[in-house]
Amino acid sequence: MADLFHECGIAAVYHLPSDTPSPLAPPQGPDQISRLIPRLLLDMQNRGQLAAGMTTYNESRSQLLKTFKEVGGVTEVFHLNQQQLYQRIMEQNRGPAAIGHVRYATCGKDDRNYAQPFERHHIERAKWFSFGFNGQLANYRELRDEILAQPDFHLSRDTDTEILMHLISRERSGDNRPPISELLRRLRAKLDGAYNIVYLSAAGEMFAARDPLGIRPLCYAIEGPLFAAASESVALANLGFSEKNIRSLAPGHAIIIENGRLSIERFAEASRTAHCFFEWIYFANVASVLDDRSVYLVRSRLGEELAAQERLVPDEDTIVVPVPDTAKAAADAMAYQLNVPCLEGLFRNRYVGRTFIEGGNRADKAKMKYTPVPEVLEGKRVILVEDTIVRSTTMQTLVKQLRERGGAKEVHVRVACPPIVAPCYYGIDMSTVDELFAPKFMNGQMRLTDEMEQEMAVVLEADSLRYLPVEAISRSLSMQAGALCQACVDSEYPTAHGQRLYQLTGVSSDGNGVDTSRVFDRPELAARS
Known part of the structure; x- marks a missing residue:
């Protein structure tokens, strides 16, 4: 009501290799874990109502990464009120790992090209990736000018999300093969502002990272082989995760999944935190708990x-x-x-x-x-x-x-x-x-x-x-x-x-x-x- 625009919401799910499926996984099996993304996004609809989308990973199909996104609310985009259409979308985009995004525009136009996740295709698996971004880069102009100063480079959208896509691509260009933790350390040196990121590659890699100041919230939960992350705790709680297993990711940390193994690593240090107080008084769902504080x-x-x-x-x-x-x-x-x-x-x-x-x-x-x-x-x-x-x-x-x-x-x-x-x-x-x-x-x-x-x-x-x-x-x-x-x-x-x-x-x-x-x-x- 307060004449403020909401920012975005991000989500991620991954069913790690295991002989024992998670009890929270859909009854169709681990390969259908992507079905959890619309549910997570629906519980974060308060954070953005202009567009929604998800990217799924499935090594059993030729299109290793598939991105489905559109302008509209979660119910509209995923056709939650039309069961046959919804089931078709879920089947076409099934996979054991997925990321999702709900958007309100802090910059850029209100059309599908600005909906997230952003996917970047490449013949090499590790360079074919998709990601969703919650935040805003305060040094957008400097980063944009740096990119456009090179005559062969071009930006097609007016959004800092595309800037981030180019920075990630550049760090993995040529023969560069930095591990995700090193990739995040390099990004940290270039970025000023708020940047929570969920990332998924065609090699089955995933990370969910929170900026060193912790400006925007990011929560996660792990139960058995199932990992999930979301901008707000209420989305994880409603998915069925035990409250004791839902935590806020520490600023400057990332949850990284490489080679089927999960780790939590620190990629940046900061002398302070800078949690946005508006998350508690206005933006977040009243049922959420952010950084151990009940909204x-x-x-x-x-x-x-x-x-x-x-x-x-x-x-x-x-x-x-x-x-x-x-x-x-x-x-x-x-x-x-x-x-x-x-x-x-x-x-x-x-x-x-x-x-x-x-x-x-x-x-x-x-x-x-x-x-x-x-x-x-x-x-x-x-x-x-x-x-x-x-x-x-x-x-x-x-x-x-x-x-x-x-x-x-x-x-x-x-x-x-x-x-x-x-x-x-x-x-x-x-x-x-x-x-x-x-x-x-x-x-x-x-x-x-x-x-x-x-x-x-x-x-x-x-x-x-x-x-x-x-x-x-x-x-x-x-x-x-x-x-x-x-x-x-x-x-x-x-x-x-x-x-x-x-x-x-x-x-x-x-x-x-x-x-x-x-x-x-x-x-x-x-x-x-």
Whole structure:
């Protein structure tokens, strides 16, 4: 709801050679382990709804790697509601190893050519590979320029995923035969940003790797001969893996399968981690556990933080209303602490596209997407709890709807997040600085004042507005602030190229946003900065 684009989700499965099939494998046998990919992707549909796909490996067919992908949601792409067609797709793409991807575009066009996984054909098995990528390379421009500086080289897509494909190809060109661990070490030396990768080759090699800062989450599980990895733990749990066997992959580590054997290896070291805090407060499925922190419990603690700083004295007409769906846990916890009812005064129409995915008039789409309930709201002092505010278009519409259609007598907006003050260069498609709501009122300051919040409330046509302070994030996660990436709320970027991009695209001396298209030389990337 918060006008933020989701990033992507990745998945991998591998049935290692064994005389004993895994009890989690499909009843058709280990060669049908690829059937697990649509199930994994479906549980991560929250991470991307524009395209989905998978690549399978099967040494018993001439087409050792096969990639099936299309624009659309997982149900549409794999025809999950059409059993005959779905079964045909699964049979044509069966194999004991597979990788999968759900996509939202942080860059590139919305067509099949940008859907992942990306497959690169070659006559040599080890050089014929496919991979899926979750993240964003902050040094995209430099890598692109380096490639295009060679006259015989060409890039056909405007995406950092293709850059990554060229880098992998180059490391395995000619007589180069580096083992996967060495390949990852070489890539690490070139990449700046967030990059979780699942990789599958026609030689039956696989790896699932997490960048050294651990910006994006990556979980895995091993039970008997079956290995699986996914961006979120809920996908593995719903597949049937025991909770005790589901772990977060440590930053800078990779799970590598070569010659039918699995190992976990460290390919990079870092002096710190930089876990994206937005994964817990907004992106991830509420049932997931990321880096040993429950998404649900973190959101509940954020609600407790809201309650602790609340100045409004509740009366018999006061109710708490969450904005569906990601703010519900915070709203429930806040209401419990304040001893007031938490009621669903807004309902979401799940068949209307997300306002931040579709273009056009956001206010009109917000009206279609959320329906206020007068029977709940009439004559009430509403504490409206939201996870975050980016541009404010949707929030302005909601406040107006609560008053006009719902009959609320007061609307007090509470945000379970600090104000967004800077763009993201690591995989979240946020606005440019001049499009963000909060910086217009903060005049370059990083600390909110009561006067600033009241000015914002006036613009939203709310009776009051309160954000959480930045310190509440680390408290709610029980994690040191230095272990998190909070750049969008404190403008402190954890990588050199992230810092450089902010200096180039941040707020200028006159308080206006810089034209980001000049930084990337590509207008379509200005929107993602």
